[in-house]
Amino acid sequence: MNDHLTHPGGKVRLYVEAPLAPDEHVETSEAQSHYLLHVMRARSGDRISLFNGTDGEWRATIVNVTKHHCVLTCDDQTRSQQNTPDLWLCFAPIKRTPADYLTQKATELGVSVLQPVITHRTIVSRVNSERMRANAIEAAEQSDRLTVPDVRQPLTLEKLLASWPSNRQLLFCDEAGEAPPMGRALAVDAHSVWGALTGPEGGFDVGERERIRSHVFVTPVSLGPRILRADTAALAVLAVWQALIGDWR
Amino acid sequence: MNDHLTHPGGKVRLYVEAPLAPDEHVETSEAQSHYLLHVMRARSGDRISLFNGTDGEWRATIVNVTKHHCVLTCDDQTRSQQNTPDLWLCFAPIKRTPADYLTQKATELGVSVLQPVITHRTIVSRVNSERMRANAIEAAEQSDRLTVPDVRQPLTLEKLLASWPSNRQLLFCDEAGEAPPMGRALAVDAHSVWGALTGPEGGFDVGERERIRSHVFVTPVSLGPRILRADTAALAVLAVWQALIGDWR
Numbered sequence: 001m002n003d004h005l006t007h008p009g010g011k012v013r014l015y016v017e018a019p020l021a022p023d024e025h026v027e028t029s030e031a032q033s034h035y036l037l038h039v040m041r042a043r044s045g046d047r048i049s050l051f052n053g054t055d056g057e058w059r060a061t062i063v064n065v066t067k068h069h070c071v072l073t074c075d076d077q078t079r080s081q082q083n084t085p086d087l088w089l090c091f092a093p094i095k096r097t098p099a100d101y102l103t104q105k106a107t108e109l110g111v112s113v114l115q116p117v118i119t120h121r122t123i124v125s126r127v128n129s130e131r132m133r134a135n136a137i138e139a140a141e142q143s144d145r146l147t148v149p150d151v152r153q154p155l156t157l158e159k160l161l162a163s164w165p166s167n168r169q170l171l172f173c174d175e176a177g178e179a180p181p182m183g184r185a186l187a188v189d190a191h192s193v194w195g196a197l198t199g200p201e202g203g204f205d206v207g208e209r210e211r212i213r214s215h216v217f218v219t220p221v222s223l224g225p226r227i228l229r230a231d232t233a234a235l236a237v238l239a240v241w242q243a244l245i246g247d248w249r
Numbered sequence: 250m251n252d253h254l255t256h257p258g259g260k261v262r263l264y265v266e267a268p269l270a271p272d273e274h275v276e277t278s279e280a281q282s283h284y285l286l287h288v289m290r291a292r293s294g295d296r297i298s299l300f301n302g303t304d305g306e307w308r309a310t311i312v313n314v315t316k317h318h319c320v321l322t323c324d325d326q327t328r329s330q331q332n333t334p335d336l337w338l339c340f341a342p343i344k345r346t347p348a349d350y351l352t353q354k355a356t357e358l359g360v361s362v363l364q365p366v367i368t369h370r371t372i373v374s375r376v377n378s379e380r381m382r383a384n385a386i387e388a389a390e391q392s393d394r395l396t397v398p399d400v401r402q403p404l405t406l407e408k409l410l411a412s413w414p415s416n417r418q419l420l421f422c423d424e425a426g427e428a429p430p431m432g433r434a435l436a437v438d439a440h441s442v443w444g445a446l447t448g449p450e451g452g453f454d455v456g457e458r459e460r461i462r463s464h465v466f467v468t469p470v471s472l473g474p475r476i477l478r479a480d481t482a483a484l485a486v487l488a489v490w491q492a493l494i495g496d497w498r
Contacts, residue, residue, distance in 0.1 A: 010476070101350070108481045110473065143475040183492045223488075224359065224497035226392040227259070232357045235481070236488035239472075243432045243489040248473035 004047045004059070005040055012040060013049040013057070013141045015148055020055040024074045025063075033070040036062070042070070049078065053147045056081040084147045085246045086193055088113040088168070090160060091234050092200035093124040098231045103132045105231075107139035107149055109238040110247060113195075116154040121202045127154045157208060160197075164217055171196040171241070172212050172220045173233050175203055179220035182240050189219070190245045198234040253296045253308070254289050261289060262298040262306070262390045264397055269304040273323045274312075282319040285311070291319070298327065302396045305330040333396045334495045337362040337417070337444035339409060340483050342373040347480045352381045354480075356388035356398055358487040359495060362444075365403040370451045376403045406457060413444075413466055420445040420490070421461050421469045422482050424452055428469035431489050438468070439494045447483040 005012040014036075018026045028036060036042040044065050050072065051057045057079040064071040089111045093099055106114060114136065116127045133151045140148045155163070164170060169192040171182070179185075197212065204212065212218055223236055242248040254261040263285075267275045277285060285291040293314050299321065300306045306328040313320040338360045342348055355363060363385065365376045382400045389397045404412070413419065418441040420431070428434075446461065453461065461467055472485055491497040 104478075105481050105484075108475055108477050109485065110475055143477065145475055181492070181498050183498060222497070224491055224495075226357055226359055226394055228357050228392065229353075232354050232484070235354075235484055236358065236492075239485035239488045240492040242473055243430070243485075243493070246473075248471070249430050249432060 005042055007040070011049055013051065015137045015141055016050050016052050018052065020050055020052050020058045020074050022074060026050060026060060026072045026074065028070045028072070030068060033068055036070050037065065050074070051146050054081060057146060079146065082146055084110050084112050084145060085242070086112050087238065087241060087246065088115055088195035089234060089238060090115040090117050090195055090197045092117050092119045092122045092198065092230060093127050094201055094230050095124065099132065100135050102231045102234055103135040104139040105235050106238055107136045107145065108143040109235065110242055111149050111238055113150045113152060115152045115160070117160050117197070118154055118156045119200050120205045120208055122200045129153060161211065161215060168193045168195055168217065170218045171237060172218050173198045173223055173237055174209065174220040175199065175227065176209060179222040182221040182223060182237065183244060185219050185221045186241065186244045194241065196237045196241065198230055198237065201230055254291055260298055262300065264386045264390055265299050265301050267301065269299055269301055269307045269323050271323060275299060275309060275321045275323065277319045277321070279317060282317055285319050286314065299323070300395050303330060306395060328395065331395055333359050333361050333394060334491070335361050335442055336487065336490060336495065337364055338483060338487060339364040339366050339444055339446045341366050341368045341371045341447065341449035341479060342376050343450055343479050344373065348381070349384050351480045351483055352384040353388040354484050355487055356385045356394065357392040358484065359491055360398050360487055362399045362401060364401045364409070366409050366446070367403055367405045368449050369454045369457055371449045378402060410460065410464060417442045417444055417466065419467045420486060421467050422447045422472055422486055423458065423469040424448065424476065425458060428471040431470040431472060431486065432493060434468050434470045435490065435493045443490065445486045445490065447479055447486065450479055
């Protein structure tokens with residue numbers, strides 16, 4: 001039996017949508033097959049790991065290879081399913097490269113939902129959700145997650161606030177105001193289910209800040225005395241949340 | 250009197266090395282002059298903010314303009330000097346674009362020293378310290394800092410550990426071990442002066458991990474169950490440190 005395929009960051013792991021169970025056959029997508037066959041030079045008998053977001057992680061063996069396709073058989077479950085903390089990131093999309101970066105980093109930092117929000121000062125006119133999802137899958141594969149964050153379609157700020165679930169709190173990263181530090185806000189309310197909201201380049205405008213703060217589910221928080229770029233604020237809020245009440249404890 | 254020059258992120262602020270005091274004359278560098286005259290289209294009488302890392306922030310008026318040079322006079326101090334928390338980031342440099350990104354983000358997150366560290370698995374053979382310093386200055390200008398982080402020359406891991414100051418603790422972001430969560434480690438020892446150490450792509454090797462952990466000034470910490478990229482780990486440790494014992498409280 002051949003070894004597990006590895007790359008410099010560790011074992012080769014792929015996200016698939018098929019069910020994973022003993023002896024189940026799984027066909028990889030065209031892009032995954034290209035990666036396996038032509039980048040990793042995989043051959044029949046090689047083993048990789050698979051996960052699908054619900055059935056844990058499985059060791060699987062490549063059993064059939066054609067020029068463009070790869071079929072694997074599930075051997076055994078190596079990790080049972082564990083869910084990522086339930087933390088939504090609602091962010092105003094920024095220019096292209098930072099958005100890729102943000103998706104990748106937020107996935108590593110354990111976000112469960114990525115929700116683009118269109119605000120008054122949002123410069124980006126279009127969000128490439130397919131590209132965001134591809135970035136999220138790649139980051140989930142590489143960061144050892146057993147889930148892929150849910151990439152939502154963009155919403156306007158108004159729609160986001162109007163449709164906000166009643167059982168979820170919203171951490172509002174308010175760069176302009178006199179909000180309490182994030183650590184203090186979470187110490188008071190560590191048991192809620194949370195989302196976080198970060199603004200666009202240039203921040204939310206005065207009317208938006210007032211509307212956001214008027215909702216009972218909103219907790220405004222400060223991220224310190226320096227001005228953070230939109231993507232820095234988003235990553236910082238996720239890291240601090242994980243350290244204080246998430247799965248870094 | 251003309252208005253303060255602004256860009257979409259706020260007031261124009263420049264870092265200079267000259268002393269700042271009432272009626273002091275300051276000449277901007279060639280790159281800054283180009284920015285002021287040809288990007289911002291500044292003219293005599295326009296005002297900007299200046300800081301130099303020691304004299305606080307000053308409002309200054311452009312008093313003399315030639316094709317390539319700008320001379321300003323300091324008007325009044327708008328903020329007294331405040332120091333950034335004393336937190337060093339020791340990081341194994343990674344590929345070019347992420348290093349720029351890391352410098353920028355670490356500056357926004359309030360790092361005081363950026364120390365590149367050469368480890369066994371470090372792929373990057375050369376660190377462009379000038380470029381790092383330029384990135385750090387730009388991020389300090391835009392993030393409203395009154396200081397610029399000190400960009401140090403690269404050291405090998407051995408030299409870093411051998412020359413580590415006896416009064417400073419080192420948070421070792423240990424992705425491979427069973428280290429306690431960062432929040433717990435800092436709760437025990439919130440009064441020390443700290444540095445943080447993050448590894449290269451692929452992590453520290455076994456011998457390096459043992460050598461690092463053998464020092465009394467080292468506190469190994471975990472950043473959760475997912476594998477973080479080198480730059481994600483560095484940004485996360487800075488954000489969590491600021492939230493728990495830095496100036497975000």
